[in-house]
Structure formats: structure tokens, C-alpha cells
Amino acid sequence: MEQKKTRGDKGSALVIGAGIAGMQSALLLAEMGTKVFLLEQGPAIGGYFPLLDKTFPTNSCGVCFMSPTPPAFCPIYECHLHDNIELLPNSEVMKVEGGGGDFNVSVIRKPRFVDPKRCNLCEACIKVCPVEVEREFGGGLEKRKAIYLPFPQAIPHSLVIDPKTCTRCGECVKVCSPGAIDLDMKEEEEKIEVGAILLGFGFEPFQARRKGEYGFGRYENVLTSIQFERLLSTSSPTQGLPVRVSDGKKMEKIAFIQCVGSRDPSCGQDHCSTICCMYATKQAMIAKERSPGLGVTFFYMDIRPMGKDYERYYERAKKEYGIEYIRSAISSIKELQQTKNLLITYVKEDGTFEEREFDAVVLSLGFTPPQTIKDLAQRMGVQVNQQGFCQTDEFNPSKTSVNGIFVGGAFRGPRDIPETVVEGSSAAASAASFLIPHRLPQPLKEYPIEGALGEEIPKIGVFLCHCGEELKKTLSLFEIILETKLLSEVVHVEEVGLACLPEDLDLIKKRIGEQGLNRIVIAGCSHREIRGAMEEMAKGMGFNPYLIEYANIREQCAFVHLDYPRLATEKAMALIRMAVERAKRSQPIRKGKQKIDKKGLVVGGGLAGMTASLQLAAQGYEVYLIEKEKELGGNLKESFYTLKGSNPQDLLNKLIKQVESNGSVHLYSGAEVLGFEKKNGHYRTKIRHQNEEKSLDHGALILATGGKEITPKGYLYGEDSRVITQRQLEKMAHLNDERLKDVHSVVMIQCVGSRDEEHPYCSRICCSHAVKNALKLKEKDPRINIYVLYRDVRTYGFYETYYHEARGKGVIFIRYDLENKPKVSLQGGSLQVSLLDPAMNSPVTLSADRVVLSAGIEPNDHRELARIFDVDFNSDGFFMEANPKSAPLDSVDRGKFFCGLCHSPNFIEDAISQGNAAAARAGSLLSKEAVEEKAYLAYVIKRLCCGCGLCVTVCPYGARVLNEEEGKAEVIGSLCQGCGSCVIACRNAASQQRNFEKDLNLAALDAVID
Amino acid sequence: MAEFEPRIVAFLCHWCTYTGADLAGTTRQQYPPNIRIIHLMCSGAVDSIYVLKALIDGADGVLIGGCHPGDCHYQTGNFKARRRVAILKGILQQMGFTENRVWLKWISASEGKLFADTVTKMVEELKKMGPNPMKQLWNA
């Protein structure tokens, strides 16, 4: 084993696990200027998300929006490209020594046996490899060789050998033309010094074979949800169609079985896996879109779509897609001999048995923490809970039991992507503020000053990369060279072996000097592959990187037209002609910078707002905190105990004390927001405070304007004082209120003001709230009778265990349907609740000393604020995020963020995570001295502008303004993202985009049309 | 006579469809070489002029590729493209060009296969339609 010298320093961070949470933490920390090591056990980064073609509730991909600087690429690429992130794939943590602020980590870097720098993905090795095994990606639906690409977008983008199955026959070595394979590569040990460690471990699906009764592994048409997800991907063996892999038969009827390995103490999985209802619903919808005649049936206990906009999604699945949901328990699954169809016997709610036949059955697998993590957690001393997930303090959700080690995402419990993104951000925030005292100034990369290029006559050098032997196979390079030499303004044409290797880059560099080239065209792979290396080379020699053009003759030509060498060569020529035309017209781009006001402004002094303010202050920024009430605290003032046993009032007092004593937090309570304007990366908010108007300048805005308990309608609420809300009950129970003395029977009614016409969303917390209060009452008096009337019990995640406990203690749960809501009436002075019990299909009447309504949550009316700050809200009145999946707390305008109840109903711990996360997103912006403008900015040719303002209307980023004096449009560089909308809107060709000018595009078009 | 080989010009958005086309490459999805791809930042940056010029200059078909609805990296660029293409098609029809030679497709970065299939399909359809009449009119 080879040993390398120690790298890193006390100011840097190690993120373990490169899934959604890990990538999010790494990207945010890196944006804040921290050096990050991103370690991943597997050969490629990305976690589970490369498996997902589509995500709920949008049924689109949307993951690109995760990166902190929009518009961004897929986070996998962003991590790969970020200067401050170093990827450590195929690695494992062996030992962690030292403590918070000064960790010494020993890392084993396992060999890949393929040099990613040399591998050009020709896949010749794959063809000759004799070993075939199950492909892990997609749950073993397909096969792969011992040398393989984990998945098409894998980063590092090269093949890898799996030593467990490789027989070392050496066939691959013989056929590898770039000589990338070395079967004798050794493991290396590395020492890394970091100040903080973040755990971004993902989850592992439950082993379907452990529930033998469902027949997975025995019956060929019983699939896991992971396999079905893969099947629905357009790149799957069935091309995304719901077809049986076993015999190619089109599926006509399929069944989903929910909660396989969830809510099931018999296999040690007593928690709810939270996301299965939604991902299965998504799979069902996609399958039906692909194959409209498909019949889909769900067998389930409770359906739990409790995230933002999830309830609507579920309703759509039922109503628009005709997906059938049957509340039932599975009794048996049998395979039919001839057809290989599956016969499911199930027990319905009313106790009767039924049978149905299906072409395929999908098991919706629950989640466990990865097995390998247990040891690692132990080695680091990180405490885990009973289920093996990370143990955290309820009010400090990103801290583990070890100082300096932080956690976010699925290692805290099963989570959907938005929550994982929030927690990954929250962990990054905690780590960032923890690292502040240890932070060393990062040496900035210095580049030589660029020569003044642009105006002179173009001298174009074209370099044709062979990409190893790859391009030769299809293209006639000889002809291409000959023809290229004839193009006007091309003064140099040369072939290179592998342009991404240092030796060839040096050669290009040399030629630029020798020949005085001022434009470069690289003909070879896609610019996405090679741009990084080329730009680095260019910057290193003071050559403006935007004077390099790329002709994509590999991915878009040689690789895809193997059977048409003649036409492919012609096409390659056309692409090179186009690149040369572009090069002739391209101009050097020097990105401008916009200074930022390094202050934050938070509106709303409830839990989320206070958390965000303190977090920003901890990161070293000044914060203005605006609260409309005299007192801080918001809804937290009304919360007295939590299900997990913490005391919210302690938290409240602590936060208020911290806010009031923190010198960096400037509190304006009893204040009103009057106006808001933005100018060049600066925000100015006008407020009225103590009868005085003030203007506050800041660079980031966080809205935490809160929500409230819905005031119940009906159920005699407000008419009879014995009908109360859960919140009122909580307070009474906490204060040992006299009025609860003689209460022997309590009926709780769920979904009051939730999941109905007026509020068509789930308020997420009410089920747990009811369980919490029921347990409290039972604790005070075990003989008390409690009935909970519910539609679905949505105690997701670990809340499930409390639901279980409540049932164990004799709390009775009775279901009702929306069509038959319970009725509360007075019978001789006492309260009576009547309903239709669907299980018995008979009316039930309960007499109650108290009726407790689980009222939902609605956002405060912040229409006026939304107008002032120019942000959107959804049809339920909650603020609308830039992307519900991967930018859940960001507004479309960069620099505005949301957290807390104004975003969606959530628990105390969620609100804390969101507050921290919003501060992290804001911090990643404020940490910079200046925002760098985008390269391909729009600009205005003033001479041609008539001041019509069309461009101002179409710009989605508010980056366009009309200069009233001149009567001309202008571009705010720091806001322009370079989409080109304004170029199209302009009628006078006054609006143009750098290096995408209209005539440049037209010239490119001319060049390809010949 | 050799079989008619249609010529297609494609305008692909940087974030999704162009990347999807690259993925078709890395995964070696084969499709006919009748297409020339022009790279733009967003489908919302495709001017009608580009499409018209392509058709007038003799392209037999134009493919515009963008992110799926909701996935545009510039919020609404693809919706703008959708509206623009609808109008453009209306105009072309008014002028008597009733065939569907302008295709707008949403193809994400992970849909390499879909990209290849789309091109294959488009070539097939265009072969059935025959050469773009606009060019001949022009020449006459």
C-alpha cells in the first residue's frame, strides 16, 4: 500500500457520501469558499438520482436547479467542475482521529484499474470481457461486464473494473488503444486534514427477499420499485415501456404493494419510509402515460402524500389517471403456472377476502441506512438510533453526537428530495459557521493578464483530436484535414492524439505562440467534455477562453453514425465549418463583477426567521430582522411539548435571548415593510419602525413570514366551548387546566380545514399533533377514552413509532371518508359525534366530553408582501419556489429565499432546518466579494434601441431596465443569466447576446446548410 | 436515382437537449446523419428568422429541442418557444406549406435514446414528404 502526504487544512471540510445531500452540502460550502473533499464509496458520484428520469410532484427531472448558482448544470457536473471541490470516488474512510476543528482522516482510495484521464470510452474492452454479472444500477434488471460504466452520466466519466468479479484474464488490456487499463493498480492510503465532517450518506432499499411471502426472486414478474423505476427510464431495456422483461409481454394490469419493509416491526422496520407512496404514485403515472390502457392498483394501509403540493398530485393520480387505491392487507401472492401472472389475495377493510390477477407486481420498498455505514459511524463515535439512522437533537437537526460532525439528508431518516436538499444545505450552514474560526484564506489562483485580442484579423488554428483511435473508425480524418485547410482565415491545421492530455495541451499552447493564433477550433468531443481543460490552459497563458470554439464531431457524429462513414465525414466537415464561422466572429469575453452588500435582511421573527438570522450572523454577516409584532416568537409561543419529548418554550427563550444579545442581528420589532427596490446586486428595503422611516441596504433577503392555525368551520366550534382545537388542548394539558379534570372521553377529528375543497393540501403535522396530545392525555390519565377520527394517518418517518405506541395504549383510530364527515351535535347537553365507520359499514355514535379539532395550517396573508418584494405564491397562498424539487427555498430571483410556514406546513425541526438552509443559500451569495457576471450576457446596441421596452417585459430575471433619460434599454449585468429571450423580443436587432449574436447564429446556419 | 436524403437543422438548448444529444453519443445510440446541430443557450432563443432561413435555404426540416415544461433553465424559455413555433406554423400554413417540417420537442439531458429516436423518426417522415418545396420555388 502506498502512502501519500497529508492534504487539506483545518478550514476545509470532508463530505462523506455524494448523493443529493452530500452534493448539496459540498456545493454550498464550496461556493462559500471552503475547500471540500467529496468522498464517495462507489465508483461514480450522484447517489440514486441518476436512476430517476422523472421526479414527483412535477413529473420532470429538475435536478439541475440544485446548484447554488443558476442557471446550473446537473449537480454531478457542478461538483466535478467546481474549483473548491475535490472528488474522492471509490474511497473509504478508515480512521478518524482528532476532534472537531482538527480531524485527521485516513482514506483508502481503491483502485479503478482504469485511468480516467486516458479512457476514451471506446468500450472495446467491454466487448471482449468474458465476465457478465448483474448490474447494480437499477436493482439488477440488466447485466454488465466486469469492466463497465456505472451509468451513462457517471463522473468520473470513465470505465471502471470491479475487482470482485474480474478474473484478470487481461483481454481488456490488449484491446485498449489509449493504454488506460492497468490491472496492477494498487490501493492507496491518504491522510486528509479537515476542520469539519459532513455525513451525506444516503439510504439503501430494503432487501425484498426478506419478505419472502411476496415472492421476489422466486416469481419472475415480481419486481422491486427500484427495478420498476429503471424499467420506466427511456434508456432501459424496454425503452421505458411497461413490458415484462421476462417474456416481453406488454403489461396490462399491474399492482403496487406499499410498505414493503416499512411500518413493519416484524422485520425490524417500524418506521415509515416517507417517500414510497409518492414515488410509487409517480411510477404509476409515468407507466400509464407510456401505456395508456394499463390498469394500476395500489394495495396500501395509508397513503401519505404530506409534502408541498403532494396531495394534489395524489388526487390527480386518482382522478385524471384512474389509478385505483385499495386499502387492504395482502394475504398471499401466487404465481400462475402457465401465464406467469400473479394472483393476489387480499383482505379489505371490512374483513372480506378478494382475489385479483396481475401481469406484474411492484414492491414499494422501504429504506434502511446503508449497511456499510454502521461500522463507519461507530468508528467515528456517531450515535445512531434504534433503526440505525443518525441520532440528532430535535432542535439541532444537523448536529451529530460528535462535535464538528454534521449530518443532513437520508442518514437522519428517509426523506424526499426537497427535504434532503434543505437538510444538506442546513448541514452546510452549521459546518460553515463551525469552520469560521479555523478558516484560512484560500490562495486565489492567479492567471497572467490576457493579451488584447479581438479586433485584429482572425488567425484560426484548427486542432483535430483523434480521441485515441476512436474517430478514425468512422471518419475519414485525412479528407477532413484537407478540406479544413481550405477554409478562409484558417492558418493552421493539426492532428492531436488526445487533446485532453497534458502533452497535447502543451502542443496546442506552443502552436498558439508560434503561429500567433488568435482563434482556436477544437474538433473532437463535446465541449462539455473538454472545455474545462482547454479553458484552464487558455487562462494559464493569457488567452481569452471565449475565443475557443468546439466542433462536436465525436458525440454528435462519429459515435452515432457508425454505419454511414461517408455521410458522417460530410457532417463532420459541416460542423467544423460552422465552428470556424463562429470563431471568426467571436469576441473575447471578460466577465464583469458586481460588488455585493454583505448583509442579510430577514422578514418575520418566528422560529424560522430567528434561526435564519442567527445562522447568518454566525457566518459573519450583519442581519436586519424585521418583525411586525412587538414580540418575537410567532407560532412557537403556542407550542409547549413535542412528540419527541423536547421543550419548545426553552428553545423559544434561548432564541430570543440570542437574537437580542447578538451584536450582528439588528432587530426591528413592531415594524412594517413599506417598500423594496433592487439595484445592481443591492437591495434596499424601506420600513417604518417606531414611527420613523428607515432604509436598509442588503444583499440577500429571507422571507419567513409564517402561517397560522386554520379557524375551524362547523363542528360546533365557536358555539360550544367544549369543542376546541389541538393547539388549545396542548396549552390546557401543559398548564394542567382545571377544565380537563373531569374529562373521560375525547374525540379528535382530523383533517379539519385540510384536504378539502377550500384547502386542498395536507397540513402535514396534524396527525402527529393528535398522537402527541393523545399520548399526553393518556400519560395524565391512562383510563381516558380517546378516539381519533381520521382519513389517512400520516405519521411519517419516525413519528410512526408514536402512532404505534398510541394504539398500544388504547387510543382508538376510526377512519372516515370525505363524503361522510363526522357530525358533532348536542344531545341533552352533552356532545355527540356520529360517523359512518367504513370498516363496519355502519353508523357509530360517540359521546364526548371534549371534541378536539385537528385544524390545518394556512400561510399568513402575505399578498401585500409578495407584491412589495416581487415574489410569487401558489394557489394555496404559500410562497413559490424556483423549483419544487431541488431549489425548494429559492425564489426565481437570485438572492431571495423562503423558510418556515410561509413556505409550507412543517414541524419545528423542519422549520429549523429550513431557517438554516435559507441562511446557507443566502450565505453562499454573501460570502463573495462580488458576483461574477455570466459570460454570455445580453447587451444593447444603443444606436438601434427605440426604447419600446419589449425586452424589459420578457426578461425573466428583471435584468432589463429602461433608462428613462436616454429612452434606451439597459442590461443589469449581475442579474442577466444569458438566456437570449430579449434578443428575440427586440424588433430592431438592438438587443444582442455576446457570442450568440443574431448574425453569428445565422452565419453558423449558413455554414451547416452548405 | 439515389434515395432522397432530407437535411435537418436542429436548434438545441444548451442544458437539456444538447446534453441529451451528447448522451446519445456516449451511449452509441445510432441515428441517421441527416442532422446538423446548432447550439443555443435556450429554446427560447430560437428566432423565427433562423427557422425560416433554414427552410428557405433548403433545409427539409427544422428541429427545435428544449427542456421539458417546468425544466427550462431560464424559467419560461421553452414556453416562449412553444408559442413562437405555433405562430410560425400558422404562418407557414397560410403560405401554403402545410406539411409539418418544423418540430418542437422536449428532450431532457437523460433522454439520449429519445433524441436518437426523434431524429430517426423525423428523417423517416421527411422522406415520405419529399424535398422541401420552398427551395425549388426559390430556384424557379
Ligand code: FES
Ligand atoms: S434552457 Fe432548455 S429550454 Fe430553456
